[in-house]
Amino acid sequence: MRLTLLFPGLIALVGLAACEPVPPVTVPDTPADECGAAGYQGLIGxxxxxxxxxxxxxxxxxxGPEDAVTSDFRPERLNIEYGRSGRIEKVSCY
Incomplete structure (x- = not known):
């Protein structure tokens, strides 16, 4: 008898626990321009x-297109990449 009275209460408790609000996840809008790459975007092309x-x-x-580079991340370092055509393709911080 007690088990039949306890079971509906347990289901209600689990249902209420599922309604717990989840805090919003914050994602940065844009990466920081620590190296000043924004000022060099006119070089592209x-x-x-x-x-x-x-x-x-x-x-x-x-x-350059065949250059070997290290993979260490340094956000204050300006990187200017050019392609096989000899034209600048990317200016960024990494």
Whole structure:
């Protein structure tokens, strides 16, 4: 007899526990531009020769299509990538 009275109460308790609100997950909107890549976005599409006339922050990497690069992540490092065509394809921090 007691088991039949306890069972409906247990089901109600489990049902209420499922209604617990879940806190929202926060995701950063945009990655930080610690290296200043936003200021160099105008280089995209330009021939890589324009880079010879410019000065960049210490540690900037000019990366060609066959260049080997380290995989260490340094958000303050500016990376400028150019493709086989010799045109700049990407400017970013990593």
């Amino acid at each position: 330009q021939p890589r020769e324009v880079l010879q006339q410019m000065t960049f922050p210490i540690g900037t990497r000019l990366i």
